[in-house]
Amino acid sequence: MKCERLDTDVLVVGGGNAALCAAIAARRKGARVLVVEAAPKFYRGGNTRHTRNMRCAHDTATETLTGPYTEEEFWDDLLRVTEGNTDEALAKHMIAASKEMLTWITEQGVRFQPSLGGTLSLGRTNSFFLGGGRAMLNALYLTAEKLGVDVLYDAPVTALEIDGGSFRAAIARIGGRDVRIAAKSLVAAAGGFEANIDWLKEGWGERAENFLIRGTPCNRGDVLKMLLANGVEAIGDPTQCHAVAIDARAPKFDGGIITRLDCVVFGIVVNRHAERFYDEGEDFWPKRYAIWGRLVAAQPDQIAYIIFDAKSLKLFMPSLFPPISADSIGELAHKLDLPVEALETTVGTFNAAVQPGSFDHTVFDDCRTRGLAIEKTHWARRLEDPPFYAYPVRPGITFTYLGTRVDREARMQLAAGGATGNMFSAGEIMAGNVLGKGYAAGVGMTIGSVFGRIAGEGAANHACN
Structure with a gap:
């Protein structure tokens, strides 16, 4: 069967942030740009559809941010959550470039709103998209289309033609036909491999069968x-990977942010042995x-339960699913199929260990336990006000960190040494350069936006020169 042919200056594989x-960056540099998105148009955008904010350094408060967030503080936060597992030079380059992103991305049509409340505590550090991730995506697509960027949906890439570290063409399956797309530069922004359970099992073993994506x-x-x-x-x-504890009743794929639970700090978390x-x-x-995703992944059957009482019910954003409730801890254990005596003992021992203090979840308060094998160091309150509530949780995988090594120009590096000639990557597919482990809210969108812009400009410069 004859393969149809297309050509462009810059081929972008992926359809998210x-x-x-x-x-957009490549098109603004004058390059012809083609985006191929594996998903149908309605589901375009990968994980960006489910996001709600991004973390950028900034010097002053704004209409939507309550104060400054310096490059130094951003770096300290990133260093803390990654425990040093990051490319320091590349991470600091990203943080410095993030200072321009709020202005740049606003110029592309994206709008922001003040921070959400609850346990997020992000009003100073993170900018929230007005309308969430899908609205943000729609704004970017509208701008791209107005600039003349071509987009093909339902167009998974099935092969790459690479010669001596230089990209020549990609084969995409479009409308049941193979189409060869030649380009002067490639930007790979096609995400991680979190939806490939077999690949996850190569690292995690059979535990990955219980992961939710x-x-x-x-x-x-x-x-x-x-x-x-x-x-x-x-x-x-x-x-x-970026793995959080999400409602165990969520669908296997695409449950999104509404299945995440932010109530851990208000109670205790127990495994199936209570x-x-x-x-x-x-x-x-x-x-x-x-x-918490990794912590739950290490528990028997990869499941855990967040237990809290009536005084905490309205202090956080709830899951899509209602909590399981009961008038006593014993009844709650029955409903969760947990050992009743063990849960009653765990809760009773915890309550006895709680020290007097002034509860305030917005600061490191003095509410803690004393005498437990595993202390709760802040925000500890006795679980004593019925009804009692629980959410079952499983590991929710957002994206994986194994990816392509890049330099500060977002150019992919070769295993044999040196940089590729015309291949760039951005977003989750190269997030492991910055995130060796751990995560801080909004950093994924920072990586995607900053390196997306850098990759697009680099790809266009190569293609046009």
Whole structure:
């Protein structure tokens, strides 16, 4: 069968935030740009559809941000959550470039609103998209289309032609036909491999069968595998990822942010044996919420339960699903199919260990336990006001960190040494350069926006010169 042919200056593979920032930046540099998105138009945008904010350094308060967030503080936060597992030079380059992003992305039609409340505590550090991720995406697509960027949907890339570290063409499956797309530059922004359970199992084993995928089912890592097979250098650990505890009743794929639970700090978390296994009050939620997916993944059957009482019910944004409630801890244990005596003992022992203090979830308060094997160091209150509530949670994988190594120009590096000739990457597919482990709220969108813009401009400069 004869393969149809297209050609362009810059080919962008992917359809989310990073891809659109790259496409817009390349088009504004004068390049012809084609975006190929594996998903149908309604589901375009990958995980960006489910986001709500991005973290950028800024010097002063704005209409939507309550105060400054310096480059130094951003770096300290990133260093803390990654525990040093980051490319320092590249991360600091991203943070410095993030200062321009709020202005740049607003110029592309994206609008912001003041921070949401609850346990997020992000009013100073993170900018929230007016209308959420889908509205943000729609604004970027509208701008791209007005600029003359071409977009093909339902167009998964099935092969890459790479010669000596230089991109020649991609084969995409479009309308049941193979189409060869030649381009002078490539921007790979096709996400991670979190929706590929078999690939997850290579690192996690059978535990991955119990993982829920928060975002798109399209992120299977096909483009990443092709790039690595063609000599691009890998970076990152295949078991490291952005993983949070989400409602265990969420769908296997695409449940999105409405299945996330922000109530850990208000209660205790137990496993299927009704045992606590970590300090629920270790740090502010935006800096530590992403550790809970990995913690739950290490528990029997990869499930846990957040237990809290009536006084905390309205202090956080709820899940899509209602909490399970009961008038006593014993009744709650029955409903959760947990050992009744064990849960009653865990709660009773916890309550006895809670020290007097002034509860305030917006600061590191003095409400803590004393005498437990695993202390709760902040925001500890006795669970004694019925009804009692619980959310069952499982690991919710947002995106994986194994990806392509890049330099500060977002140019992919070769495993044999040196940079590729005309291949750039942005977003989740190269997030492991910045995120070796851990996560801070909004950083994924920062990586996508900053490196998307850098990649697009670099790809256009190469194509036009």
